[in-house]
Amino acid sequence: MKKLLSNLLILATSAVVYSCSKSETGDYHPKQIIQPVDSTAITALSSDWMKAVHLMKDFPTGVQVYLNKKPINNKTTVMYAVVFDPKLIELKPVASSTNKKVSDFYNEEISKKFACINAGFFGPNASYSLSMFNGTVSAINIKSLTRKYNGNDATYYPTRAAFGLKTDNTADVTWVYHVGSGNGTIYSYPAPSPNILNSAPQALPSATFPAGGTIWDATTAIGGSPMLIKNNNINISDDAELIVIDNNSSRARSAIGYTANKKVIMLAVEGNNTSGGTGLTLAELAQVMKDMGCVGAINLDGGGSTALYVNGAHTVKPSDAAGERPVITALILKSK
Template sequence: MKKLISKFLIIAVSTSMYACNKSETGDYHPKQEIKPVDSAALTALSSDWKKAVHLMKDFPTGIQVYLNKKPINSKTTVMYAVVFDPKLIELKPIASATNKKVSDFYSDEISQKFACINAGFFGTNASYSLSMFNGTIDAINIKSLSRPYNGTNTTYYPTRAAFGLKADHTADVTWVYHVGSGNGTLYNYPAPSPNLLNSAPQAVPSATFPSGGAIWNVTTAIGGSPMLIKNGNLNISDDAELIAVDNNSSRARSAIGYTANNKVIVLAVEGNNTNGGTGLTLAELAQAMKDMGCIGAINLDGGGSTALYVNGTHTVKPSDAAGERPVITALILKSK
C-alpha cells in the first residue's frame, strides 16, 4: 500500500511540474521561464497607477502593465502603460508593406509576445516615421514637407523626434535626420532644426547643421513627433518639427519614453469616448509621462491610430467610430 501511495505521489508531482511549464493555451516558452506576476514595481509610479494583473497572465519578470483612471484637469481619463526592462524584453519596431491593425501586427508575430502599440506617422501604405530593428532600417523619418510661405508652397526639411536603444540596451531620445540620398546616414542633433511656419525654411540638415550633429549609434529606433521630454525637462518642439496633431485638443494619444533607471514606458491614452476617456492635449501627455518618471519621451501617432493590444486583449477603446484603425508601423514587446 505504501509503495502504491509513493508511486501516486511521484506521478502527481511530475504532472504538476509539467503543467507549470506550460500555459493554458498549450504554448511553450522555452526561451524564458514563466514566472509569477512581479510583486515589486519595475519603476516608481504614483498610487494612481494600478497594476493590471488581469492582463499579465504568464508574463515573465521584466514587463508590467498598469491602468490609471484618475481625471486630469477635470477630464475623464483612461490610460494604459506597459513598463519593461529593455535588457530582459525585446522592443521590436516593425513596418508593414500595407496598413494593418495593431492586433494583426501582434497576431502575426511568431515569437512569444506580450504587447503591441501603434507607432509612427503614415499615409496609405507609406511610413513617414523611422523604423529600425537590430540595425536594419525599414522606414525613414520624412525628409521634406511642403508648407505655405509668402503665398507659395515651399519645401521645409524638419528634424523630427525619435526614440532609440543602443547596443547596451540604454535608451535615448533625440532629433534625427537621414543625411544623404535614400536612407542616407542617420544623424542626431542636440536641438531641432529651428524651422517655423511663415518663416523661411532652414537649410537641409547635414553632418554640420544643426550644430552638434553626430551619427546616431542605436540598433533599434522608432520615429514620432514631436519631442515631449528631453534631458528630464518638458520640451515640446512641435513648432520646429512642423507637426500639427490637434496639439491643444483632447484626443487619444500614444507615447514612448524612458526613466532614469532605464525602464521603457509605452503609453496609450483613450480619447473621444463619451463613456470613457476623453483624451489629452500634447502638454498633458508630456506631463503624464514626466509624472511617471520619464526623463526622455516622444509622441507617437494618436487619434484614431492609438491602439494598445496586451496579451491578446484590447485595452483603450478606438476613437474611430469604425473601430481599430490600420496603421503602417507598430512596436511589439516580445521575448529576446
C-alpha cells in the same frame, strides 16, 4: 488551527485568482474583479497607477501593465502603460507595406510576445516615421514637407523626434535626420532645426547643420513627433518639427519614453469616448510621462491610430467608430 488554514487559503486564492468581464464599451479595457498580488514594480509609479494583472497572465519578469483612471484637469481619463526592462524584454519596431491593425501586427509575430502599440505617422501604405530593428531600417522619417511661404509652396526639412535603444540597451530620445540619398545616415542633433511656419525654410540638415550633429548610435529605433521630454525637461518642439496634430485638443494619444533607472514606458491614452476617456493635449501627455518618471519621451501617432493590444486583449477603445485603425508601423514587445 482549522480557522488559520482557512484564512491562509483565502489569502492564497486572492493572490492568484482574477477575472475579466467585458465593459460597457465592448471588449476594451476589461474590468479586473479581484486585485491579485504581484511582483515588485519595475519602476516607481504613483498610487494612481494600478497594476493590471488581469492582462499579465504568464508574463515573465521584466514587463508589467498598469491602468490609471484618475481625472486630469477635470477630464475623464483612461490610460494604459506597459513598463519593461529592455535588458530582459525586446522592443521590436515593425513596418508593413500595407496598413494593418495593431492586433494583426501582434498576432502575426511568431515569437513569444506580450504587447503591441501603434507607432509613427503614416499615409496610405506609406510610413512617415523611422522604424529600425537591430540596425535594419524598414522606414525613414519624412525628409521634406511642402508648406506655404509668402504665398508660394516652399520645401521644409524637419528634424523630427525619435526614440532609440543602443547595443547596451540604454535608451535615448533625440531629433534625427537621414542625411544623404535614400535611407542615408541617421544623424542625431541636440536641438531641432529651427523651422517655423511662415518663415523661410532652414537649410537641408547635414553632418554640420544643425550644430552638434553626430551619427546616431541607436540600433533599434522608432520615429514620432514631437519631442515631449528631453534631458528630464518637458520640451514640446512641435513648431520646429512642423507637426500639427490637434496639439491643444483633447484626443487619444500614444507615447514612448524612458526613466532614469533605464526602464521604458509605452503609454496609450483613450480619447473621444463618451463613456470612457476624453483624451489629452500634448502638454498634458508630456506631464503624464514626466510624472511617471520619464527623463526622455516622444509622441507617437494618436487619435484614431492609438491602439494598445496586450496579451491578446484590447485595452483603450479606439477613437474611430469603426474600431481599430490600420496603421503602418508598430512596436512589439517580445521575448529576447
